[in-house]
Amino acid sequence: MTRTARLVILLTAVLLLGAVGTGAVLHAAHRAGQRDEQQADGPAVRTGDVSLRPADGRTLLVRNLAWGPHRDEIAAVPTGDPDGPRTASGVKCLRFHAAAGTAVCLQAVHGALEDTYRAVVLDAHLRERHRFPAAGIPTRARVSPSGHLVAWTVFVSGDSYAGTDFSTRTALVDTRTWQIEDNLETFHVVKDGRPYHAADVNIWGVTFADDTRFYATLATGGHTYLVRGDVATRTLTTLHANVECPSLSPDGTRIAYKKRVPGAPADAPWRLYVLDLRTMRETATAERRNIDDQALWADRGTLVYALPGDYGSDLWTVPADGTGTARRLMVSAVAPAYLG
Structure with a gap:
């Protein structure tokens, strides 16, 4: 050759x-x-622009738990088609909530020796405005209806509300000034009409009424209470016993919450209830399973909450008035926020 x-x-x-x-x-x-468009054995997820001020109707944002490249990203779906394709934002959060063009995203920062955590305030395009260190594992997050206040709760010891061996830290930030109350346990407590002081006071699960008033859970002496908070006076006033992770209705008249019920297992003690703030009358919802979440009001009559699912959590809904039945809203999702 x-x-x-x-x-x-x-x-x-x-x-x-x-x-x-x-x-x-x-x-x-x-x-x-193809994988970007369709997750194996799960909902379709694709990348795209996600805005807190949607131009095409009411939108539901969630932390996407479907396996694939967009797991843990905040994703958007139309409220009328929660099973439809999800638009992933590229922003990963462990806990998330949004209102009025402001979002709070609780994130893990993975280190060589251990993870740390932070709370990031985002603008309407999910771009970072400000960040704060978080003292422990993220568990709850809320934004006020105006977007001017954000709050978050983390576990600083323990990792479950079911027992008594845990401690939380709840912070509140004004997004207009970036002034932070990094521990609501420093607020003055009024219990049963009298000033109250105890070393075991624990606060978690803020839900906002406006830019001054909020509600939360206070634990002390082995009991939990619904408290009304006032940012201006830095006070917490007890209103009702056996209330955890409150969520205020859009009209400000009712609180959805998880309540410990007699006879329930120690590791699954809660059922979902609604409290009328004018009469203090409790109504059990039709959801009879254990609820370890801070429920969200989808509208004036419907609650949304997370239950364990195949990929972590699914979202379920139930009427707030005790009627109807629970139904699954979305698979592989948690931390919902309704926009528009």
């Missing part, structure tokens, strides 16, 4: 190998694109 023939054969082989390699890369890219 001549030298020229050998060179021709070598060149042909190189070209063939290059073509095969290019084809493999393009095929892999195509498959990756």
Whole structure:
């Protein structure tokens, strides 16, 4: 074989190998694109722009738990099609809530030796405005209806509300000034009409009425209470016993909450109730399973909450008036926020 023939054969082989390699890369890219559109055994998830001021109708934002490249990202779906394709934002949060063009995103920062946590305030395009260190594992987050106040709760010891061996830290920030109350336990407590002081006071689960008033859970002496908070006077006033993780209705008249019920297992003690703030009358919802979440009002008559699912959590709904039945709203999702 001549030298020229050998060179021709070598060149042909190189070209063939290059073509095969290019084809493999393009095929892999195509498959990756397909995976970006459709998660295995789960909802379709695709990348796109996510805004806190949606232009195309009412929108539901969630932390997406579907397995794939967009797990833990905040994703959007139309409220009328919660099972439809999700638009992933690229922003990952452990806990999330949003209102009036402001969001709070609780994130883990993975270190070489241990994880740390932070609370990030986001604008309407989910861009960072400000960040604060968080003292422990994120568990609750809320934004006031105006977007001017944000609050979050973390576990600083323990990792479950079910027992008594845990401690939380709840912070509140004014997004107009970035002034922070980094521990609501420093507020003055009024219990049963009298000033109250105890070393075991624990506060969690803020829900806002406006830019001054909020509600939360106060625990002390082995009992929990619904408290009304006042930012201006830095006070917490007890209103009702056996209330945890309150959520204020859109009209400000009712509180959805989890209540410990007699006879329930120690590790699954709660059922979902609604409290009328004018009469203090309690109504049990039709959801009879254990609820370890801070429920959200989808509208004036419907509650949304998380229950364990195949990929972590699913979202469920139930009427707030005690009628009807619980139904699953979305699979593989948690931390909902309704916009628009």
